Amino acid sequence: MVIKERQAGGRMEFGSLIKYYRTQKGITQTELAKGICSVPxxxxxxxxxxxxxxxxxxxxxxxxxxxxxxxEEKEEQIKNLLRDLSNKINFFLLKEVEEIYQELKNIEHLIPFSKHIFIWELAKYRYMLFKGLIEDAESQRDLLYKQKKNFSQHESYLFRYYNAIFLILKGQNKNADNLLDTLYVENDHDTTSGEFLYHRALVKSSLEQSGHAIHFGKMALQIYMNQHNFLRILHTLMLLGISYTHSKIYEEAEGCFQHLIRNAELLKEEKMLPQIYHNMGFLQNKMNNNTKALFYYEKSLALQQSCNEHYLVTLYSIGEIYFAQESAEKAKNSFQKVQSLAKELGSKKYRLLADFYLFHLASPQKAFKYLEAKVIPYFEETNEPIDFLTRFYKMLSDYYHENGMLHKAMSYLNKITGGLL
Structure with a gap:
């Protein structure tokens, strides 16, 4: 559908509507005008x-x-449906979102004659992002970009905000962060919604700015709690739990995940439970509670489909714990499964990691050569988080120190400290 110029005034554009229905019914202007007005x-x-x-x-x-x-009733119906669609997306109600969107699609032929044409096209963009339809969303974004000079201030704000969500879904978190920061400064009165604050927290977390993620996450959580927005409360608690874990505020993180487990089980949010259990396992591992970590990782695995990236990450995490506990056979079994699944899924990262640990179980000397030659260069190239790389820098530093190769040991310690040694 081609977006038209905005109509003046607040009523439906009856002239265009009359022309639309006249041509649809195959009636000439002479036939329609007869006895009512002149053809001109x-x-x-x-x-x-x-x-x-x-x-x-x-x-x-x-x-x-x-x-x-x-x-005139249709005009009111369009306005109400668009408002309801936005609300249901904000409450993450999948079934209701789909129902309202289909209602709007059923009367889409009327929307160009209303004053809501741009809001509808923006709503379609948001719907596509909500559904994860990235290619469709990109096409809709390009269509909207051509019309942005005709947007009201509010429509312009929505377009830029939805563009930030698009960037998040594309993994361009730094660009998304810059755009959200700009909107926050420019439109402070418009950016106090739970959704905006949630997305700010999500981006800050992705950029490993855990302090900022906690700040915005807590603000979003308060709004969601006031709205009784239960699903978004769970999503925000997950985000906070992860951010507290990265900030080593373990007691707060554990409280978030315990609350999540209780409420996700109560609300039967079975899709969220594997991720909740995995993150609780990761936290327990950070707290050196390996028995509890394994318990939650195993609960996560039991609820997951085996052929996906999430299953692979959990399986790898279990292998690392067994390796740390020197349970060689259990570690070997886990990493062999990781190796096989990583090849199947085309995950170079976890194939390299599985190979390293399997080499280590057979020959530490060979493993560290592989770590230095293959694993670390790949991770440095793909910009893995520094705390992830630090573990392997430390392994190599310790290995070279134990073998009297102090110069090489120091070179990896320098990587950990950023060259401050």
């Missing part, structure tokens, strides 16, 4: 170059078997 007058009405009185409009619509009241 009708032509001007249809092209929105002449204001027509309500009586003339009503008579033309009546001849087309459409009532003026019905059209």
């Amino acid at each position: 007058h009708l032509s001007k009405i249809e092209n929105n170059t002449k204001e027509a009185n309500e009586e003339t409009i009503a008579l033309l619509l009546e001849r087309l078997s459409i009532s003026l009241e019905e059209m």
